[in-house]
Amino acid sequence: MTPFFRRLALAVTLTAGFTAAALPALAETTIRRGIGSAPRTIDPHRSDLVQEGWIDIDMFEGLLSLDAKGQTRLALAAAMDISPDGTVYTFTLREDAKFSDGSPVTAGDVVFSFQRLADPKTLSPYAYFAWPIVNGREITAGEKPPSSLGIEAVDPRTVRITLIEPTGYFAGQLSHSSMSVVKKANVEQYGDAFIQPGKMVASGPYVLVEAVPQGHFKLAKNPHYYDAAQVRIDTVYHVVTESADTEFKQFRAGELDATYTLPVTQHEFAQKNLPEAFRPTEVFSTYQFWINMTKEPWKSEPKLRLALLLAADTTVLAEKVVGAGTRPAFTFVPPDSVPGYTSPVPDWASLSSAERDAMAKKLIAEAGYGPGGKPLPKPELLFSTNENNRRIAIAIAAMWKQKLGVEAVLNNQEGRVVASTADDKAYKDMLFFGWNGDYLDPVTFLKLLRSDVAKQNYAGYRNPEFDRLVDLSNVETDPAKRLALLAQAEALALRDVPMIMTHHLTRRRLVAPRVLNWNPNPRDYYPTRYLDIAK
Structure with a gap:
């Protein structure tokens, strides 16, 4: 202190x-x-x-x-x-x-x-x-x-x-x-x-x-x-601005002094033509597809969850789909954001895209899916109505289709509908929902994965060992030891794959x-x- x-x-x-x-x-x-x-x-x-x-x-x-x-x-x-x-x-x-x-x-x-x-x-x-x-x-x-x-x-x-x-x-x-x-x-x-x-x-x-x-x-x-x-x-x-494209037009027309975000398709234009208004900001934030672990097959199929994670090329999603300069997400807590905290980057992050794809195909087969086995699931991807979100959902669905033969179904709804659905774990399969840290500490992210957090544990994730490690960190008075315990907890959660991370947010606005x-x-x-x- x-x-x-x-x-x-x-x-x-x-x-x-x-x-x-x-x-x-x-x-x-x-x-x-x-x-x-x-x-x-x-x-x-x-x-x-x-x-x-x-x-x-x-x-x-x-x-x-x-x-x-x-x-x-x-x-x-x-x-x-x-x-x-x-x-x-x-x-x-x-x-x-x-x-x-x-x-x-x-x-x-x-x-x-x-x-x-x-x-x-x-x-x-x-x-x-x-x-x-x-x-x-x-x-x-x-x-x-x-x-x-x-x-x-x-x-x-x-x-x-x-x-x-x-x-x-x-x-x-x-x-x-x-x-x-x-x-x-x-x-x-x-x-x-x-x-x-x-x-x-x-x-x-x-x-x-x-x-x-x-x-x-x-x-x-x-x-x-x-x-x-x-x-x-x-x-x-x-001002409510559901559409990023419409919001961009409102700003250009002088109807807004600041935007919530910026359409991906306008990043380059704004940077070149509106340099005094263009404000990119790295935010203490991670975006991911939460996997509903209260429902089957996701609840009982860790290999299936990991296969879909590996087949989602986060580097391509971040840099090509979301926009140049966006940081791909391999961890839940944004790396290099909290002094003294070392993000537990998974081993698979060092593999090439081809190696990850091969590993994903092997996991699918080991889980009993594909030719001669169980039919591949058709996960529904729920996301809020927003052009940027749609681009990400389309891209990840295309990756799964091409690499694994998994056909995803897209479902966009109003932002507040998606938020309520997330709180209640009422979504069918996966939900695209970002999280901005409430204060600069890893626990503001990791608390979302506690089994006793009712609403904001969007995946419905439960692991007693994860809860125990976070509890231990709460009573640890040595700052370095406390952060090490939280890193252990995050590493455990990442191995369990309750989510498929896409990127750490760089908020681009005008x-x-x-x-x-x-x-x-x-x-x-x-x-x-x-x-x-x-x-």
């Missing part, structure tokens, strides 16, 4: 009694940001998708949040103190922390928010973020009441959180939007409807004023936000030159409160 996180203090420099009316009249500053597919929810305790997090982080804050470069910072907390044994976190709330209705943010609101995240009734995909806290795991399993969570309001401005054991990544979790603070009275008054325009009370720099299904989410600056004087943009439009302070970062978060528009 670094000295930086032993004690943090924030100097409060806002002028007392600041109100929006004290500012001189200026023309409204507006930004329009593409967010890809439509969110399923903007409830911070139920959100799961990247675009949901982008909206949430504009409207809500937690004790910690992200700075302009995607690093952890103090937010609603003015100070954080960690006990010498690393198990007790004490936070002092800012004196000027207020909700968008002008009421103070209290320790009681923080306690309520954490209890709501852990409550099984909330159905939060991030409920496991409460597991490091005393009784967190038992609460999410329905064995204890949310009120028993190891968090207490010492006084109106002091929050104390008690962990089961030292957890090095806990501060990283606290900066995630799922650990945002909501107003207890607001949620109790409106229930699930508290996120609707006109009812929402926000704790962050913006508040929702309009939500158009399949259209946009309009946010307005929160005048009661503690750092409102430094927020330069008055109005934010988070950002208008007039948008200032857009700082590329591995977490791919760009809170609007730090952005500005050149006049």
Whole structure:
């Protein structure tokens, strides 16, 4: 645990009694940001998708949040103190922390928010973020009441959180939007409807004023936000952009200031013709086809799973299909992304494409498929409606057909439909779904493969030895030994093949030159409160 996180203090420099009316009249500053597919929810305790997090982080804050470069910072907390044994976190709330209705943010609101995240009734995909806290795991399993969570309001401005054991990544979790603070009275008054325009009370720099299904989410600056004087943009439009091609056209027409992504077919054009707007960013992210290991034949056929993995040429997929400069994925945790962590690259990664193909054919025969054996399966590949995703699905299906005689069936659906299907493991065979790390630690990827993670374990993968290794890493206080245990766990999971990795994401997007302070970062978060528009 670094000295930086032993004690943090924030100097409060806002002028007392600041109100929006004290500012001189200026023309409204507006930004329009593409967010890809439509969110399923903007409830911070139920959100799961990247675009949901982008909206949430504009409207809500937690004790910690992200700075302009995607690093952890103090937010609603003015100070954080960690006990010498690393198990007790004490936070002092800012004196000027207020909700968008002008009421103070209290320790009681923080306690309520954490209890709501852990409550099984909330159905939060991030409920496991409460597991490091005393009784967190038992609460999410329905064995204890949310009120028993190891968090207490010492006084109106002091929050104390008690962990089961030292957890090095806990501060990283606290900066995630799922650990945002909501107003207890607001949620109790409106229930699930508290996120609707006109009812929402926000704790962050913006508040929702309009939500158009399949259209946009309009946010307005929160005048009661503690750092409102430094927020330069008055109005934010988070625009739903299901089609990358359409989004590209909207940007070229001046209808968007920033895109969610860029069609693969436009990478070269944008790089040559729009160099000031073209923003490639290596993201702490991996894309893969999850294999539904709750269903046959995938559940009982490791050789079949490995054969399909070997026949999918990740180098071709990454560099030729996704785009030049894209990193092929041989591991789940992106390599060279976490200092001290050595990615366990599988032995097969060093084989030539021809050698992998030969090995794949041998495995298919050993599994009893092909001529004289069982008929080859026809896996359905489910992916969200997006031109880039379709290109990858078509390419991998062609590889399997040519090399193994496996005929895949393509199935594209709306992004939020695919996400819900992934949570419920309701897809037939395989599902194309990326994962962006929530904080810079291997465990943010590996937790998705724990057998006790209900929703985000998209493959339904279960291996007690994997769980044991991750548990051991949680109690290991030596950083190098902890990372070594996580590498062992990842190596084990990679041998079990619950997924077919394709690439580590290099996000290619367009950002208008007039948008200032857009700082590329591995977490791919760009809170609007730090952005500005050149006049």
